[in-house]
Amino acid sequence: MTFEEIAALDSEYVSHTYGRFPVAFDGGKGATLHGVDGKEYIDFGAGIAVNIFGAGDAEWKSAVIEQLGKIQHVSNYYYSEPTARLAEMLCKRTGAKKVFFSNSGGEANECALKAARKYSYMKYGEGRSKIVSLQGSFHGRTLFTLTATGQDEFHRYFGPFVQDVACAAPDMADIARVADSRTCAIIIECVQGEGGVKALDGAFVRALAEYCATHDILLICDEVQTGNGRTGKLYSYENYHIMPDIVTTAKGLAGGLPIGACLFFGKTENVFAAGDHGSTFGGNPVSCAAACNVLSRITEELLLEVQAKAEYMRAKLRGFDGVRALTGLGLMIGIVTDRPAKEVASACLKRGLLVLTAHDVVRLLPPLNITKTEMDEGLSILKEVLK
Ligand SMILES: *Cc1c(COP(=O)(O)O)cnc(C)c1O
Numbered sequence: 001m002t003f004e005e006i007a008a009l010d011s012e013y014v015s016h017t018y019g020r021f022p023v024a025f026d027g028g029k030g031a032t033l034h035g036v037d038g039k040e041y042i043d044f045g046a047g048i049a050v051n052i053f054g055a056g057d058a059e060w061k062s063a064v065i066e067q068l069g070k071i072q073h074v075s076n077y078y079y080s081e082p083t084a085r086l087a088e089m090l091c092k093r094t095g096a097k098k099v100f101f102s103n104s105g106g107e108a109n110e111c112a113l114k115a116a117r118k119y120s121y122m123k124y125g126e127g128r129s130k131i132v133s134l135q136g137s138f139h140g141r142t143l144f145t146l147t148a149t150g151q152d153e154f155h156r157y158f159g160p161f162v163q164d165v166a167c168a169a170p171d172m173a174d175i176a177r178v179a180d181s182r183t184c185a186i187i188i189e190c191v192q193g194e195g196g197v198k199a200l201d202g203a204f205v206r207a208l209a210e211y212c213a214t215h216d217i218l219l220i221c222d223e224v225q226t227g228n229g230r231t232g233k234l235y236s237y238e239n240y241h242i243m244p245d246i247v248t249t250a251k252g253l254a255g256g257l258p259i260g261a262c263l264f265f266g267k268t269e270n271v272f273a274a275g276d277h278g279s280t281f282g283g284n285p286v287s288c289a290a291a292c293n294v295l296s297r298i299t300e301e302l303l304l305e306v307q308a309k310a311e312y313m314r315a316k317l318r319g320f321d322g323v324r325a326l327t328g329l330g331l332m333i334g335i336v337t338d339r340p341a342k343e344v345a346s347a348c349l350k351r352g353l354l355v356l357t358a359h360d361v362v363r364l365l366p367p368l369n370i371t372k373t374e375m376d377e378g379l380s381i382l383k384e385v386l387k
Contacts (some may be wrong), residue, residue, distance in 0.1 A: 003036050016050040021349050028055030031370040031378075033354070041349075042359040042378035044323060044364045045356045049193075049225050049332070052252040052294055053146075054367035060255050060293050067289035076278060082288035083378060087259075093234055094247065096263035100272065101283035103225030105250035106140025108260035109187070113144050114244045115264065115271045116185035116218045122271070130183040131165045132175070132217075138194035139187060139222055148187060151195060158339040171198055172207050179211070185218040186247075190329075193225035196359040197327045197334025202240055209242035216266065218245040222259075228252040229328035229368050232307040239329060254290040275379045296370075306331055306368050307373065313364070316379050322386035327361065345387055353381040 001009075006024045006321070011273040023041070027034040029042045029053050053060055067082060074080045087099040100111050113131055120128040122209040123278065131185045133139065146154055155161070168178040179186055190205060202375075212219040226236035227249040233239050235247060245267050250260040258281070264271065310330045317323055317335060327334035337344055340356035346354050356363040366375070 001036070005289045006036065016302065019352075021345070023349060030054035030056070031367045031374040032387075042353045042381070044366045044378050045354045046365050046367045048356065049230055049251045051256045051364040051367055052228060053255055053297070053369050057255070057369075059297070060290060063293035064257070064286060064290050065083075067286045070285075072284075072286055073281070075280070076283060079288075080285045080288075081358055082292060083084055083283040084110045086288040086291050086295070089264055089292060090249075090261060091217035093164040093295065094263060094265075095243075096247065096265050097269035098264040100261035100262045100264070100277060102262070102279045103224075103258045103281050103284070104140075104248075104260045105248065106142045106145045106260075107279065107282075108224065108262045109139045109145045109148070109222055110142045110252050111260075111262040111277060112187070112220045112222075112248050113148065113185065114277060115246060115262065115268055116220065117301070119268055119275065120184035120217060128182050128184050128306065129164045130180070130339055132168055132179045132183055132186045133165070134170050134188055134192075134200075135167055136170075136192050136195035136198065137187070137189055137222075138192070139189075140224075170204055170336060172204065172211065175208060179215075181206075181215075181218060183215070183217050185220050187213055187220040187222055189224075189226060189239055190220045191226045191231060191332055193332065193363075194358055196361045197332060197363050199327065199329045200240075205240045205242060208239075209244075210243075213387065220244060220246040220248065222248050224248055224250045225365075226329075226332060228294065230332050230365070231302055232310060233330075234298055234303070235304070236329060253294060254287045255294040257284075257287040257290045259284070259291055262342075276309060302368065309366075309368075312372075313366075313375060316381070320383050320386050326365075331364070331366055331368060333364040334358065335364070336360070337362060344382075347385040348381055351384065353378050353385075355382070356361045 003024050022034045025033045026036050033041045033043050068140045133148040135150040139145040144162045147165040150167045166178050168174045221237045221244040223235045247263040253259050324339045325336040341362045344362050
C-alpha cells in the first residue's frame with residue numbers, strides 16, 4: 001500500500017485519538033527507518049523510548065523467534081521459564097524482591113497504586129489511602145493513573161475521578177502540606193517525560209525519599225520512560241542515590257514488545273496474595289524472552305556508552321542556533337528552542353529526521369545503540385532546521 005492508501009484506511013477505521021505525522025514505516029535497521037514513501041529516516045524517538053536497540057536488531061529478533069518457536073502464551077495458571085528468569089534478572093539488578101508483570105506502563109502504575117493502598121490497609125487499616133503525585137507528571141491513561149497524572153489537560157471529560165488522589169508541587173513545603181498522615185504513597189518520575197523532559201531537583205528528591213521513609217509513605221518511582229538505560233543508569237533513581245519502595249517500568253523493557261513490570265522492594269514484597277491482582281497477558285513468554293535479551297545487554301559498558309553519547313549529542317546541540325536550553329538526563333534530551341516544538345518536528349520529518357515533542361520542548365529519545373554516523377546525520381538535520 002502507498003502512504004496515502006494507508007493513511008486513508010487508518011483515518012476511516014482507527015479511532016481518532018492520535019495526531020499522527022504524515023509518514024508510515026515498514027522496516028529499518030538500528031536508528032534508520034524505512035518509510036513506505038521509499039525514503040530513509042533517522043530515528044531520534046525509538047517509538048517513544050521503546051525500541052532500545054532500534055529496528056531489526058539481530059540478537060533481539062533471534063531471542064523472540066526462539067521463544068515463538070516454543071510457545072507464544074501459557075496463561076498465569078501455569079509456569080513459564082522466561083517469565084521467572086526475567087523476574088530474577090530484574091530483582092538481581094535492582095535489589096527488588098518480587099515482580100508483577102503486566103502489558104503497559106499505565107498498568108504497571110495501576111498495580112503500584114493498588115499495592116500501595118493494600119500495604120497501608122494491612123498495616124494501618126482503613127482511611128490511609130491517599131496517593132500524592134507531582135504537578136507536571138504523567139502516569140498513564142487508566143482512570144487511577146489518569147487521576148494521578150498532574151496535568152489538567154488530560155482530565156477533561158473523564159470525571160468523576162478516583163478518590164483520595166492529590167497533586168503537589170515539587171517542593172518540600174508543598175509535599176508536607178499535601179502528603180498528610182492519611183497518605184500511603186507518593187509517585188514520581190525522576191525525569192518527567194510527557195511533562196516536558198524535566199529532571200527533578202536532586203536535593204528535592206533526596207528530601208522526599210527521607211520524608212517518605214520517616215512517615216512510612218511508600219515512594220513509587222515511575223520508570224516507564226526513564227528506565228532501562230535511558231538516563232545512563234539502569235533506572236533513573238540511581239542518579240539520585242535514593243531507594244524507592246516500588247519501581248514501575250515498561251516502554252523499553254522488552255525492546256519493542258508490550259510489557260509492564262512493577263518491582264516490589266523489601267517493605268512491599270508480600271503485599272499481594274493470590275487473587276489480589278492479575279493480568280491475562282502479563283508475563284507473556286515472548287515479551288519476557290525479549291526483555292531478558294534487552295536486560296542482559298544493558299551492561300555497565302553499555303551504560304557508559306549511553307552517557308558518552310548523551311554528552312556528545314548535548315555538546316553539539318549546545319552550539320546550535322535557536323537552542324535556548326537543554327533539559328533531561330542522559331539520552332532523554334529536551335530542547336527548548338526559539339520556535340514551537342511541533343514546527344521543529346514537522347520540519348525535521350520533511351528532511352528525514354524523527355523527533356518527538358513534549359509540550360513546548362523538542363524531545364529526543366534515540367535508540368541506545370545509535371551509531372555516531374546516525375547521530376551526526378540527525379544532528380545536522382536538526383541544525384539546519386533550527387538555523
Ligand atoms: C508512557 C508513560 C506511561 C504510560 O505507559 P503506557 O504503556 O502508554 O500505558 C506512564 N508513565 C510514564 C512516565 C510514561 O512515560
